[in-house]
Amino acid sequence: xxxxxxxxxxxxxxxxxxxxxxxxxxxxxxxxxxxxxxxxxxxxxxxxxxxxxxxxxxxxxxxxxxxxxxxxxxxxxxxxxxxxxxxxxxxxxxxxxxxxxxxxxxxxxxxxxxxxxxxxxxxxxxxxxxxxxxxxxxxxxxxxxxxxxxxxxxxxxxxxxxxxxxxxxxxxxxxxxxxxxxxxxxxxxxxxxxxxxxxxxxxxxxxxxxxxxxxxxxxxxxxxxxxxxxxxxxxxxxxxxxxxxxxxxxxxxxxxxxxxxxxxxxxxxxxxxxxxxxxxxxxxxx
Numbered sequence: 001x002x003x004x005x006x007x008x009x010x011x012x013x014x015x016x017x018x019x020x021x022x023x024x025x026x027x028x029x030x031x032x033x034x035x036x037x038x039x040x041x042x043x044x045x046x047x048x049x050x051x052x053x054x055x056x057x058x059x060x061x062x063x064x065x066x067x068x069x070x071x072x073x074x075x076x077x078x079x080x081x082x083x084x085x086x087x088x089x090x091x092x093x094x095x096x097x098x099x100x101x102x103x104x105x106x107x108x109x110x111x112x113x114x115x116x117x118x119x120x121x122x123x124x125x126x127x128x129x130x131x132x133x134x135x136x137x138x139x140x141x142x143x144x145x146x147x148x149x150x151x152x153x154x155x156x157x158x159x160x161x162x163x164x165x166x167x168x169x170x171x172x173x174x175x176x177x178x179x180x181x182x183x184x185x186x187x188x189x190x191x192x193x194x195x196x197x198x199x200x201x202x203x204x205x206x207x208x209x210x211x212x213x214x215x216x217x218x219x220x221x222x223x224x225x226x227x228x229x230x231x232x233x234x235x236x237x238x239x240x241x242x243x244x245x246x247x248x249x250x251x252x253x254x255x256x257x258x259x260x261x262x263x264x265x266x267x268x269x270x271x272x273x274x275x276x277x278x279x280x281x282x283x284x285x286x
Contacts, residue, residue, distance in 0.1 A: 026099075029102040030096070032105055036223060049223050056229055070274070076122065116168055166206070198231055198235035241274060257274050
């Protein structure tokens with residue numbers, strides 16, 4: 001009987017211990033550590049500037065939600081999810097840099113992955129769908145499956161996640177190039193170049209922080225990743241407005257979309273957004 005009891009116990013699947021599960025939330029449990037000196041300004045915040053710079057997400061996101069509302073209302077209210085999720089990206093970024101925990105790293109990176117998936121689902125041009133995809137609903141299902149698989153795969157080698165996410169930019173840049181080859185609108189092209197320029201500056205800061213840390217430590221300026229946070233949010237505002245404008249031109253051309261800048265349009269600098277000169281309510285009906 002005792003032997004049977006022992007054999008039964010060995011067949012029971014073992015679950016991770018509480019200590020092991022709690023370990024993923026522990027400070028500095030992530031293998032990723034950015035260049036900024038740890039605990040330099042606070043004993044409770046590992047990377048102070050990287051944490052504080054994530055506040056930019058909470059500043060830009062509500063503004064973009066407000067500015068893009070007319071377009072979202074006419075096209076698809078799911079557009080708002082992009083900037084709602086960007087708030088969570090900022091929240092998880094703050095948590096990650098405050099603790100450098102494994103859970104913080106995964107939440108930060110996976111929230112970015114799902115924002116990218118949402119952008120593909122909403123804005124990827126229908127004419128570039130794979131041949132076996134017939135409509136946007138099917139395309140969204142494909143994106144969802146790929147994103148779920150990528151989410152599960154991200155736990156295999158977490159240190160490679162950030163590099164994999166940045167590789168999406170190559171496909172996005174290629175898609176933009178294809179879409180803009182025949183574009184002659186100076187304002188659209190200017191927005192495209194501004195988006196690319198901001199992304200290049202942002203990714204340069206990110207790479208510089210990863211591989212050039214010793215150089216920045218000599219200059220006592222270990223804040224390149226924090227600058228990346230600021231630049232990438234602005235670059236996202238520019239790029240998302242650009243692809244939304246291209247989408248509006250293809251999907252709701254009757255709305256007569258136009259580009260403007262906040263807070264003042266005649267500055268041609270600031271946050272870009274879409275103005276609809278006509279809507280379904282103003283269309284003349286026969």
